[in-house]
Amino acid sequence: METQRITEFPHKNMDKRPRKRPRLTWDMPPPLPPPKVVPGMYCSQEFVSNYPYSSLFYKGVTRNGSPPWRPDDKDGHYIFAIGENLTPRYRIISKMGEGTFGQVLECFDNDKKEVVAIKIVRSIHKYREAAMIEIDVLQKLARHDVGGTRCVQIRNWFDYRNHICIVFEKLGPSLYDFLRKNSYRSFPIDLVRELGRQLLESVAFMHDLRLIHTDLKPENILLVSSDYIKVPDYKFLSRTIKDGSYFKNLPKSSAIKLIDFGSTTFEHQDHNYVVSTRHYRAPEVILGLGWNYPCDLWSVGCILIELCSGEALFQTHENLEHLAMMERVLGPLPQHMVLRADRRAEKYFRRGARLDWPEGATSRESMRAVWKLPRLQNLVMQHVDHSAGDLIDLLQGLLRYDPAERLKAREALRHPFFTRDARRCGYPL
Structure with missing residues (x-):
């Protein structure tokens, strides 16, 4: 791991944030019911491209594929809609929070039939670099954390439309x-x-x-x-x-x-x-x-x-x-x-x-x-x-x-x- 990658990622603006800022965890509406899953529609892949999409079911959202391509916002955050897919495997249930790194979404994993939290990193080079370092750390921790009792467990990760996405187990509030x-x-x-x-x-x-x-x-x-x-x-x-x-x-x-x-x-x-x-x-x-x-x-x-x-x-x-x-x-x-x-x-x-x-x-x-x-x-x-x-x-x-x-x-x-x-x-x- 190169030191340069770390030094490009100090928390430059951390001191400007209000201490008691609004958060998004307990205040979210009840989650949508899990979608009906069509067996065999998704083959597990690490890297996901822009899948073709088929019939629509919710405001232009595709049933079995990824949504139509959209540009990111001006800060490099992924733009999404509740109820649509994030790749055919993960369906977005709600937004859990956000930070300087990007956003965290609550999603339903169609393969594992479980709710997960997905960290979607901004499509900016230094945050992508930091995310790859985090993945290395998470994998090292997972190898040694027998029973997974100390640190959040990584489930998966993939690179989607220039956003590093890290899939975690779903936990409670901070x-x-x-x-x-x-x-x-x-x-x-x-x-x-x-x-x-x-x-x-x-x-x-x-x-x-x-x-x-x-x-x-x-x-x-x-x-x-x-x-x-x-x-x-x-x-x-x-x-x-x-x-x-x-x-x-x-x-x-x-x-x-x-x-x-x-x-x-x-x-x-x-x-x-x-x-x-x-x-x-x-x-x-x-x-x-x-x-x-x-x-x-x-x-x-x-x-x-x-x-x-x-x-x-x-x-x-x-x-x-x-x-x-x-x-x-x-x-x-x-x-x-x-x-x-x-x-x-x-x-x-x-x-x-x-x-x-x-x-x-x-x-x-x-x-x-x-x-x-x-x-x-x-x-x-x-x-x-x-x-x-x-x-x-x-x-x-x-x-x-x-x-x-x-x-x-x-x-x-x-x-x-x-x-x-x-x-x-x-x-x-």
Whole structure:
């Protein structure tokens, strides 16, 4: 795998996205019923051309072939219609979501008689290159993930009308979607423990294979099942609230899987470009010190806090403000890291030593955003009723500034936060 392919695919616009943006998972209408399948109409192929189409059944959509050729939109996204075919094998049921890479569609697999999720990558060279790297990673993960319990399973892939299409098993909503649907109300600590354990097991699995995910976040952690239950939200029971919002949803199953390996990196590749979505980005990345496996563990720490509190810890889009937030929550940055910061990061410090804050703040709003943050211990204790001490200690290990001192995934799994309650089965509702 060439390093150049990876370096052409940093998340250039990730910081400009709104944090609480609309998503498409639970809000979609009920799926269409599976189509009637005519046996023998599709021969499994990896690469699909523009199949001839026959009689129409839905607004110009073909019964057994691909739809008529359409140009992509101005950004290179595939244009589709609900109910039509994506190759004769896959029928489109609904749109599940989209991102900078392209779109994800819910489809019915006529061969396997199952519902799948298909990632349709934009017809732009750098995204196609990244998709081919992701396929390599997914296939490597699938060879080693016995039982397929840690990472989303790839079913198939093909190149269709200049779009790389990756077929996945259909999973439930992301943890971000689940939080959003609950108005960003937090998860119970025992559920956070189960989610954190699985997340660290998946990260340890990847690191054992010499792979670094580099983009861990709640959006990229999916519940295996969409089933959920309503339970009383005791924080709201004492108030008079309309629309039943004194109840919140909890997943019936805590099983999760990692997704989105489009920016996953092999250990031997270049590690000097910017990685991770802003809110989960480690300090060594911001300071230009290079990065490795520990950047994933910093992201895990940020995710655990978000699951406990319901909100991202570092809600910022600017480097200086981000570093100031870190110091507010975790204390001052180590001098040896500050002194080694690259030229782009030197401007964030006064006389090369102290962070240029609040003097360098861009606005009073920015200053307020930093000053309102509590210390890590206080933040956890605001939201966690028991196990707070163990969780604080775990987070202090995951959020150590120096990546060399940060907990490794398997070390974190041996932490008392997980081992002290090892006899628990599931989580109380």
